[in-house]
Amino acid sequence: MVHETPYVTAPPTVEHTRPAAAATLLALMHAQGEVERLSEREQLLSSLLVSVNAVLWAVDWESRRVLYVSPAYERVFGRSAGLLLADHREWRNSIHPEDLDYAEHSLHRVLEHGAVEDREYRIITADGQIRWLSDKCYINQQAEPGEPVIVVGMAEDITEKKQLELELHRLATTDALTQSSNRRHFFECANQAFDSACAQGAPLAFLLLDIDDFKEVNDTYGHLEGDQVLRRIAESGRGVLRRGDLFGRIGGEEFAAVLPGCAPEMALQVAERLGKEIQQLTFSYDGQDFNVTISQGLANLSEQDSTLDSLFARADAAMYEAKRLGKNRVVAG
Template sequence: MMVNKQPQSPPFAHMPAAAETLLALMHAQGEVARLSEREQLFSSLLVSVNAVLWAFDWEAQRMIYVSPAYERIFGRSAGLLLADYNEWRDSIYPDDLDYAERTLAEVLEKGAVEDREYRIISADGQIRWLSDKCFISQQSSPDQRVIVVGIAEDITEKKHLEGELQRLATTDVLTQSSNRRHFFECAHREFEQARLEGRDISFLLLDIDDFKVINDTYGHQEGDQVLQRIAETGRAVLRRGDLFGRIGGEEFAAVFPGCSPEVAQQIAERLQREIQRLSFNHEGQVYGVTVSQGLTGRTDEDGILDTLFARADVAMYQAKRQGKNQIVLG
């Protein structure tokens, strides 16, 4: 017996129109809820990120979006920035403004600039470092407006840490002068520059007289104070651009770029006098210190800094042999 199968109606084919409308509304509400959840999640992420997301209309020179971190990092109103891009420009540290604007313009030809670092001055006067990467937004047509998007991260703490590590790597901890490695790195650069340009440069070596006696008599803590005071005196006497560093236990060195031995000797003599004026007091016993100095200048035959260093060293030990507390030219 043949049974005629009736074609099945599609789901909800016989559903009343009101029920269909209700299902459509429920579906739409679900989509709205999911969109709302995503927006809330996105907003939460933007608030928690310690970086400024931004979008800039290049033709209009107008900021069209900035994330909540802007007000936290810059300490300025996002509303004012969206109304006037100069709010951002005016916050840039003056010495860095040309660099910041030039590297922003480079994004037009490169498509992306990812190594921008510059300083800003926040509303409360603090100087902050930003790492500000920027990109050209994808355009669907050539005639579409150019939108530059970017992310500006606050790297102030990182910069401070880098600066402290650099200071520790280049500075003698006790005297806060250049350490031996850093002093000679800078001295070699200055010598090479002077050699190439045919300029004068002088090298000074200074050694504290009878420093072992000071340590043995008054103790190493007192000896440390002597080293610190002499380093302070050296920094006060030398000119801007001169190099000064502690290169050994009680031995210091100086380089005078662009300075003939005659002029350098005047500086060394002043340094000698100022060190002689230093007074130290250990448990009521007052004492002073003296130094022996060896000084030399570059000649046309000197091809490397080590030649000057060697001559100054010989001259300094000659000053020791001749009675100490004097300057010998080498």
């Protein structure tokens, strides 16, 4: 009988196993390297996002769900990012009430234009500070049809820039001594008020006032005391005039006011009250008290006034008539 030896697979030799093990090892090393590189990139991205001062954000437009907000949110807003991710209204509730309508309407313009790059509005931080933001918004153009519309944005804190702009504007439009409008700014605003009154057929009054014998004040008490007189008259003017009235220093001792929507009778009452208020001011120099008075010229808008210059000229002539008649009075021209 022939005995058959069962077929037995020979164990793999070292030569057979070495390539497979090496390939596996290389694959594992490659995978580990990819993981490490991904981790390094994530760490780099995370550190970059932490260092960026602008607030990066992304919102699902349909659900209004905040998908992402960068670490700068907590620094700028002083609020928890977790609360914002849980409820998008946290951002809306931070916006200054006066800017809320603008902020919401401008955000909706993103759907029409694809991007809005000129949004500037104020927020109120958790500790009550008011900050200015420049918020640029875009629609994610990579979204496929039927996919959610994702609006992404970058909100930058521009508070310092805005404060500088406001200060430069104040310096350009304000009389340094009296903190009233300077001549150029006053007449710019006055011309706008004049055009608006003419277009609407509304009343308008122009009041011109000059300090009586101001040269004697400077000669007798000195220019420092004269400056104090100018400052306090400016304070009285701003205090007596109504909200929306314009007031400015347009010359050395000459001030002017424009009263939009003010009928002639009311304008005369305002001028008389201002004259009495200034006459009651008391100044003291080296133990000696003194007072000042003003002469005022009042002109009310009429059909003959085609420009502000004509209204100003009538007020100027009326003011000089008040001087001629003995000062310390109002003359309507």
